[in-house]
Amino acid sequence: MAERADADDGLLVRIGPHPAGRDPGHRGAEGKRAAIVRAATELFLRQGYQATSTEQIATTAAVSKQTVYNQFGDKQRLFRAIVLGVTVTAETFAAGLADALDGIGTPAELDAALRALARRYLATVVNPQVLALRRLMISEAARFPDLAAAYYEQGPSRVIAALGPLLGGLAERGLLEVGDPDRAAADFAFLLLGRALDEGMFQVEHRGLTATEIESGAAHAVDVFLAAYRP
Amino acid sequence: MAERADADDGLLVRIGPHPAGRDPGHRGAEGKRAAIVRAATELFLRQGYQATSTEQIATTAAVSKQTVYNQFGDKQRLFRAIVLGVTVTAETFAAGLADALDGIGTPAELDAALRALARRYLATVVNPQVLALRRLMISEAARFPDLAAAYYEQGPSRVIAALGPLLGGLAERGLLEVGDPDRAAADFAFLLLGRALDEGMFQVEHRGLTATEIESGAAHAVDVFLAAYRP
């Protein structure tokens, strides 16, 4: 197997040294670093920070503890790398919102677009991984205040912040009647997500929602939102 | 009786040693137990379960570690006792909701009553202690799944469950137009609390909301709710 892989630099933040080494085993292409990241991500999300030992991470990644320390310095830095890596996906979601509300001309189109957006939004947020990350960040907010803040800004808050101007734009075109776009965005978000998020926080074994539940939750949220904000 | 009982409830941290030996009276045992509960509550809420050592609890309660174990058996049982004790207050809150919506005859009265209820509800939930407990339960949901579930049922969920029938009653009297009372209750709750709760979860040092913010948040939530649910 190819031992030196250029492939190992694909994924996330790269902190430590690395390329110089080979991999006596046969995992060059994969990269031990990536294996560590994968293992740590899974373990942190499932068990939390404290409950996950560096040794367990090493074992799960089929790597020695020393390698973990060589690559990431210490446990905190590893954790930070994981969280920042995972958080990236939230940004792309926020960025995609604009498309969903593009080219709307009639109330019927608005209704349909909002429903579609709501479905996607809800489905994304109740994803078990996303819920787990959220739980994790809340749990570690005391130990990593800056990380928690960063996660919040770039995740949950970012989406709402992106939604506000979009609703404002719809209002300008007479499709909505919105006093404060940011508040309207938050209203939409929590009408849609509030209950599911609440439940998801306290149930570690949260089987996501069924397609029907998502559909129905999205429809209800949009109905209420439009009943309040339709011109 | 029990001179010590009074001495013990100076609010928080108590480090100084204690008069050695037996604690005066059978009230003594109760006093120590209460002191342990108080200390543990504060520490668990502030630091979390793991980060709080039994020794720290003992020291803070001005009690020997052995006494902690005598009283509660082990750390987990102590934790359970704390959480269950604290959770009780949520029930009284839920029970008080009915009064707030009592004797409403006109839309104007409804509006005023909802605003008052919303203010109280919001102020209660953004209370730093309440937020801390919520964070704590989310953090420990993996270690104490049953406890987390119990907390959720008797806390957040209970309030919404209590609100549903009340809204349903108002609908029967023609003051609201509600399809699904439970959903309407959840809508009300999350319109009101969603954003504050969200922020509060990620900011450990969350200074509650100002009176103005509470007023304005409550007013907005009620406005939106009524815009959607007014007949």
Added chain:
DNA sequence: TGACCTCGGTACCGTATGGTCCAGTGTCGA
């Protein structure tokens, strides 16, 4: 090919922590 270098595996260290044990001591009931 051989000196040199980097990396990783293992053993290891120090510390913190939950929990136990025990002897001394002061209080209360009999």
Added chain:
DNA sequence: TCGACACTGGACCATACGGTACCGAGGTCA
């Protein structure tokens, strides 16, 4: 007055965990 009782203080144990030292293996370069 005396014994039962509960609490204290502190030593103590086992364990777990983050982090490090060290040495050998496998590659690199001349």
